[in-house]
Amino acid sequence: MLPVSKNCRPSSGPATKNKKQSTGDIMEGLKRQLLTELARQNSVLEVVMACVAQGIALYDRKLNLVLHNEKYLSIYDVPQETSLVGTSKLDMLSMRSDRGAYSEKHFRTYLQQIHAMLSRREPMRAVCELTNGKVIEVNAAPMEDGGWLCTHHDITTQHKLQKTIEHIACTDELTGLYNRRVLEKTCLDALSDCKPGCGTAVALLDLNGFKQINDAYGHFAGDLILKQVASRLRAGTRREDTIIRLGGDEFAVIQPRIGTAADAEDAARGIMERFQEEFEVDGRHVFVGSSIGISYCDTGKTDLQHMLVEADKALYRSKESGEGSLYLVRFGANGPAIKLLAQDDAGAGMPAAAIRAMPAEAVVWNGYT
Known part of the structure; x- marks a missing residue:
């Protein structure tokens, strides 16, 4: 066996150096490629x-x-x-x-x-x-x-366009009031705010004598009357109230946070007083009255359907009693009770201002208990 010198070391000749240089060049090239690709992607991202x-x-x-x-x-x-x-x-x-x-x-x-x-x-x-x-x-x-x-x-x-479309869909073209599309949501929102002493009132209003005017003077005159009714309702209600034309000569006023039942009655009387003045149609002065039925709740113990049904019943009683009468249904702990603001035929046809001046004993509870 030939002796091996302890000082013998592997050769680091030109081949080894070239190998190191090649690896370094490859890594440097990859780095440049990655940086170039990253710059390209950043450029694309900036454009996007x-x-x-x-x-x-x-x-x-x-x-x-x-x-x-x-x-x-x-x-x-x-x-x-x-x-x-x-x-x-x-x-x-x-x-x-x-x-x-x-x-x-x-x-x-x-x-x-x-x-x-x-x-x-x-x-x-x-x-x-x-x-x-x-x-x-x-x-x-x-x-x-x-x-x-x-x-x-x-x-x-x-x-804005969507709001405009929604407004058109929910607005009565003739009067500019809301139409019945908003009735359910408005009532439900108002009922959700009910609490003792701060209730919600739903007033249904029907015009008296409107059909006769339509028959006598035509639908154009009727349209003028309806526009004036809308103006009077706006003037006779609060900003937070919602006035709705249900159709024909029927209207609804939704009154959230109205206060007590007495406040709802006063608000209804105020509306009725707006109809004591004559309407003007093409130079003619005509009288159009109103009948109002109200349902009121401050307990939250009723629903939309009951509120509307009872208001409609109150309106029917009001129309039966004649011009100037006013009925209110209040939802209490024992169920709905109807209140009449015209005790007998003497009250029928009486202006709202006169009813307001009636003594307290003339205002009676009738119907449900």
Whole structure:
């Protein structure tokens, strides 16, 4: 066996050096390729972010903003040179709120929606009505890494168009009052606010003598009367009341938070007094009276159907009693009770102002107990 020198070492000749250089060149080339591809993707992303109609905001798992486009800034009237990267979602909302972008009520609702979204990690859609008149649709979706992608779309024009369509669909063309499409929702909303001493009243009103005017002077005259009735009802009710033309010469007045039953009676008398003056039709002066039936509840222990049925019964009794009579059905602990504001035939045909002046003993409870 030949002896081996302890000082013998592997050769590091040209072949080994070339191998090291080749590996380094490969790694450097891959690095350049990756950087080039990353730059290309960033360029594409910038173009996409600039071209989309929505504002884009990307948050990390800690809800800090990591990316946004210029459209996002313009939607919320933030200067374009501003960078919000690194700002938390809560701070973003607080900044907008401090600038008065949200009403207090809407801000609370929006925060509740966001809290629910984060708790469930489910997609969210919200429509934000800003105080400057803008309406923004916000959509948020969770990301796999724990972050969130949010889009903000200015839908102000579409929202206004939708509101216009809804208004047309819910408005009586002749009088400009609401039509019966809004009756159910308005009543339900009003009933939800009922509490002792602060109730809801539903007043049904029917015109007396209207058919005779239509027959004598034609439908054009009848239309003029209905327009004047609408004006008098607006003048004789509160801002928060809803006046509805049910059809023909029938109307309804929904009165939320009216107070007590006595307040509802006073409001009805005020409406009736508006009909003591004659109407003018093409130079002619004609008299059109009204009959009113009211249902009132401050306990929340009834439903929409009962309110309307009892108001209709009260209206029927009022028409039977003659001009100037007034009936009110009150829902109490023992069920509905009907109150008559014209004791006998002497009250029939009496102007509302005269009824108001009647002594207390002339106002009696009748019917249910």
